[in-house]
Amino acid sequence: QQPVQSPQAVILREGEDAVINCSSSKALYSVHWYRQKHGEAPIFLMILLKGGEQKGHDKISASFNEKKQQSSLYLTASQLSYSGTYFCGTENTGGFKTIFGAGTRLFVKA
Amino acid sequence: DTAVSQTPKYLVTQMGNDKSIKCEQNLGHDTMYWYKQDSKKFLKIMFSYNNKELIINETVPNRFSPKSPDKAHLNLHINSLELGDSAVYFCASSQAGPGTEAFFGQGTRLTVV
Numbered sequence: 001q002q003p004v005q006s007p008q009a010v011i012l013r014e015g016e017d018a019v020i021n022c023s024s025s026k027a028l029y030s031v032h033w034y035r036q037k038h039g040e041a042p043i044f045l046m047i048l049l050k051g052g053e054q055k056g057h058d059k060i061s062a063s064f065n066e067k068k069q070q071s072s073l074y075l076t077a078s079q080l081s082y083s084g085t086y087f088c089g090t091e092n093t094g095g096f097k098t099i100f101g102a103g104t105r106l107f108v109k110a
Numbered sequence: 111d112t113a114v115s116q117t118p119k120y121l122v123t124q125m126g127n128d129k130s131i132k133c134e135q136n137l138g139h140d141t142m143y144w145y146k147q148d149s150k151k152f153l154k155i156m157f158s159y160n161n162k163e164l165i166i167n168e169t170v171p172n173r174f175s176p177k178s179p180d181k182a183h184l185n186l187h188i189n190s191l192e193l194g195d196s197a198v199y200f201c202a203s204s205q206a207g208p209g210t211e212a213f214f215g216q217g218t219r220l221t222v223v
Contacts, residue, residue: 029208030208032212041214042214043214044212047211087153091209093208095208096141096158096160096166096208097158097165097166097168098143098155098212100152100154102151103151103152103153
């Protein structure tokens with residue numbers, strides 16, 4: 001079942017923050033986050049496996065709630081290079097299948 | 111060295127033709143995938159292979175036939191191409207399936223005219 005991502009699109013000025021949410025009706029095995037720039041392949045950002053987990057690098061971080069049904073991606077002090085489409089991908093137990101949300105288009109302007 | 115490479119990058123063909131897309135990964139991964147991304151950017155899984163064996167077939171028309179001659183290669187053959195097959199096809203690989211990050215190839219943009 002496809003996870004639900006919100007918002008569908010975000011426009012930010014450089015330096016502003018954004019949150020992208022990803023939710024499922026069932027508990028998940030894992031959540032993946034990817035960013036895709038126009039005409040390019042999706043690039044892995046991070047994966048979360050444990051309920052209550054938070055992780056991040058630089059100014060991009062993510063959390064996975066205790067019930068493992070919802071994840072959020074946090075973009076802090078956004079830069080122009082953050083522009084792109086962000087996808088969450090979810091796995092259920094059993095694996096070998098990551099199902100992606102519809103994507104969130106993020107545009108950062110100067 | 112490209113980790114996951116697909117060929118060709120662009121493919122324009124007429125309806126009814128048969129075409130193949132090749133994918134190779136040099137990461138030593140056990141699991142490989144084919145995804146289809148349509149014009150609305152939805153990324154949908156088509157097939158998943160683990161150690162050359164088909165694990166997932168997501169109700170893809172049987173005109174699409176994946177083949178994995180070895181762990182490093184996963185090719186996609188499409189028969190009797192239709193207009194609706196136009197999309198970007200991404201190959202990806204991951205180390206051991208569940209809970210591991212996927213590395214994507216650069217994509218093959220297929221246009222059926």
